[in-house]
Amino acid sequence: MNKGGFVTAMSAHGSITKKDAEYFLTIFADTLRDSLQQDARIALPGIGVFTVEERAARTGRNPGNGREIRIPAKKVVKFKTAKEIANVVA
Known part of the structure; x- marks a missing residue:
């Protein structure tokens, strides 16, 4: 939708x-x-919880040529679905 x-x-x-x-x-x-x-934690009853988390720097691999690359640290948004929604989808 x-x-x-x-x-x-x-x-x-x-x-x-x-x-x-x-x-x-x-x-x-x-x-x-x-x-x-x-960086607020947003809890919406019946919907879920939004949080901001820090993703650590890591070593990855370029899929095109197989070489190792350095992936920098960054913040990411995480969402955890409320049980009410998860049960409807399952």
């Missing part, structure tokens, strides 16, 4: 206009991004 389909589903499920649904989705995405930039 893409953004348009999700907005349509939100508007139908919540009995709101598509314009309002898109506005709420944009606010949610902006707030999530801003919070994760500050």
Whole structure:
């Protein structure tokens, strides 16, 4: 499902206009991004938990030529799904 389909589903499920649904989705995405930039842990009951973790530097291998390369350390966003969602998908 893409953004348009999700907005349509939100508007139908919540009995709101598509314009309002898109506005709420944009606010949610902006707030999530801003919070994760500050390394916040975001727990959304019934949805899951977003965290920022540090990935250590490591040695990898270039698949094209097989040579070793150095992969620098970086921060990554992790998401752990809530049981309610995981059980529906399983």
